[in-house]
Amino acid sequence: MAFQRWRFLAEILLLFSYVFISAYVAQGRNSEKNHVTNINSKLKFRRRPALKSIRSSDGDIIDCVDIYKQPAFDDPLLMNHTIQMRPNYIPDQDTMDIKNKSSSRTTLQIWRKNGSCPQGTIPIRRVRKKDLLRFKNLETFSSKKQTHSNRSLVIYNTTTAVLGYQPNRSASILIATVTHYVGAKAGGATDYESVKSGWMVNPKLYGDTQTRFFAHWTTDGNQKTGCYDLLCSGFVQTSHEVALGAAISPLSSEGGTQYEIGIQLTMDPKTGNWWLLYNDKFDLGYWPRSLMGDYLRSGATMVQWGGEVYSPNVARTPHTTTGMGSGSWPQGLFGYASYISHIRSVDYSYSWRYPNFVAILSDEPDCYAAYHYVPGFMEEPTLFFGGPGGFRNPRCP
Numbered sequence: 001m002a003f004q005r006w007r008f009l010a011e012i013l014l015l016f017s018y019v020f021i022s023a024y025v026a027q028g029r030n031s032e033k034n035h036v037t038n039i040n041s042k043l044k045f046r047r048r049p050a051l052k053s054i055r056s057s058d059g060d061i062i063d064c065v066d067i068y069k070q071p072a073f074d075d076p077l078l079m080n081h082t083i084q085m086r087p088n089y090i091p092d093q094d095t096m097d098i099k100n101k102s103s104s105r106t107t108l109q110i111w112r113k114n115g116s117c118p119q120g121t122i123p124i125r126r127v128r129k130k131d132l133l134r135f136k137n138l139e140t141f142s143s144k145k146q147t148h149s150n151r152s153l154v155i156y157n158t159t160t161a162v163l164g165y166q167p168n169r170s171a172s173i174l175i176a177t178v179t180h181y182v183g184a185k186a187g188g189a190t191d192y193e194s195v196k197s198g199w200m201v202n203p204k205l206y207g208d209t210q211t212r213f214f215a216h217w218t219t220d221g222n223q224k225t226g227c228y229d230l231l232c233s234g235f236v237q238t239s240h241e242v243a244l245g246a247a248i249s250p251l252s253s254e255g256g257t258q259y260e261i262g263i264q265l266t267m268d269p270k271t272g273n274w275w276l277l278y279n280d281k282f283d284l285g286y287w288p289r290s291l292m293g294d295y296l297r298s299g300a301t302m303v304q305w306g307g308e309v310y311s312p313n314v315a316r317t318p319h320t321t322t323g324m325g326s327g328s329w330p331q332g333l334f335g336y337a338s339y340i341s342h343i344r345s346v347d348y349s350y351s352w353r354y355p356n357f358v359a360i361l362s363d364e365p366d367c368y369a370a371y372h373y374v375p376g377f378m379e380e381p382t383l384f385f386g387g388p389g390g391f392r393n394p395r396c397p
């Protein structure tokens with residue numbers, strides 16, 4: 001398979017959180033096998049009655065399902081849940097203004113060219129038999145007991161964050177912490193709670209190498225709870241316009257137009273639900289507070305932005321040839337490297353700003369890197385990240 005050169009932008013705004021906002025790549029280059037480690041969860045697939053189905057030109061089928069019949073309501077915990085249709089906070093206006101002036105454009109979901117879902121329904125990417133067959137394999141190997149170790153990371157000279165090591169994952173990320181929480185609870189490698197969103201390529205999960213918008217949650221470090229998209233009960237979707245797991249288009253090209261995806265994860269000040277906003281204007285839905293454990297109920301301790309590669313062949317020789325981001329090194333900067341701009345976090349006063357304390361972490365800097373680029377005096381940093389992995393790269397073992 002020819003390596004498809006693509007790159008992407010992720011625009012991300014965040015609340016303090018033990019959140020991974022990740023751009024994943026698990027792309028098969030040549031015939032390499034890739035694994036996704038954490039799609040455990042109690043996967044319960046039930047085809048739901050669709051009021052309408054849309055055949056997307058990329059091969060997906062999108063079912064428009066009654067909003068009250070979505071997977072979230074299979075969970076007895078959410079039996080009496082009243083849907084919150086809108087978040088109670090005001091999204092960051094400043095970022096919207098920047099975006100308006102930006103030279104890049106927002107990417108859209110492919111299925112929307114072939115129709116739309118009516119109000120009162122939500123679009124669900126249909127899971128088919130062939131997907132289930134792949135998931136079976138996923139489930140067996142992810143339920144294996146994982147061994148964890150910890151790494152500590154000094155964020156400036158003030159805070160130490162303890163990060164769980166995740167097997168078969170190579171990450172290049174920017175990390176921000178909330179000082180007084182860190183050390184107390186952020187550490188646990190096995191018991192962390194997280195919500196995350198972004199774009200990824202994941203053949204095991206989706207059956208192809210398209211770039212897709214995804215969301216993921218867990219409340220126990222991926223041991224028993226959580227899943228991607230709407231594959232298990234958890235996420236309550238409110239938008240009838242955006243489908244989790246759907247492919248996005250167009251993609252950025254080398255030296256050409258750069259396309260963005262805007263992601264915002266924020267805890268609602270009134271309800272405590274964790275909202276996910278897509279491209280600034282779509283209140284996609286939320287993970288209900290009642291689903292969360294103690295950590296994410298009270299806010300969050302850490303935020304991560306960046307990229308990850310999952311493969312059994314990270315941290316070993318021969319190293320996977322899967323690239324992260326665009327496959328280019330972050331030093332290539334705008335037009336070449338994958339990046340995250342307009343990075344924001346927000347505290348309980350709901351003032352959005354670039355986080356005070358940040359640090360860069362690269363598991364394998366010779367394979368994938370992250371670069372915190374400050375363009376000029378008084379300008380705010382942009383995170384460039386990615387790399388070729390072992391692809392034509394003798395430095396990566």
Ligand SMILES: *[C@@H]1O[C@H](CO)[C@@H](O)[C@H](O)[C@H]1NC(C)=O
Pocket residue numbers: 076077078079080
């Ligand atoms: C839902 O409401 C019913 C009736 O009021 C009650 O019996 C049940 O315990 C509630 N379930 C949950 C999970 O709160």
Ligand SMILES: *[C@@H]1O[C@H](CO)[C@@H](O)[C@H](O)[C@H]1NC(C)=O
Pocket residue numbers: 096097100
């Ligand atoms: C973006 O620009 C357009 C045209 O100048 C304007 O109508 C719109 O209100 C702006 N949007 C935001 C969010 O500022």
Ligand SMILES: *[C@@H]1O[C@H](CO)[C@@H](O)[C@H](O)[C@H]1NC(C)=O
Pocket residue numbers: 055056057113114
């Ligand atoms: C979807 O829309 C595209 C572009 O409008 C069109 O070429 C294609 O035939 C449509 N596919 C289906 C299955 O309707």
Ligand SMILES: *[C@@H]1O[C@H](CO)[C@@H](O)[C@H](O)[C@H]1NC(C)=O
Pocket residue numbers: 148149150162187188189
């Ligand atoms: C990792 O850190 C957590 C929390 O600080 C601790 O409970 C656990 O024992 C550590 N694990 C290892 C392998 O060091």
Ligand SMILES: *[C@@H]1O[C@H](CO)[C@@H](O)[C@H](O)[C@H]1NC(C)=O
Pocket residue numbers: 157158
């Ligand atoms: C961190 O570094 C700054 C500047 O070098 C210094 O003023 C400050 O005292 C240091 N803080 C700690 C906790 O070491």
Ligand SMILES: *[C@@H]1O[C@H](CO)[C@@H](O)[C@H](O)[C@H]1NC(C)=O
Pocket residue numbers: 035036037141142144146167168311312313
């Ligand atoms: C990591 O990859 C190895 C193969 O190198 C595999 O045996 C193991 O199950 C994988 N671990 C996880 C958690 O996926």
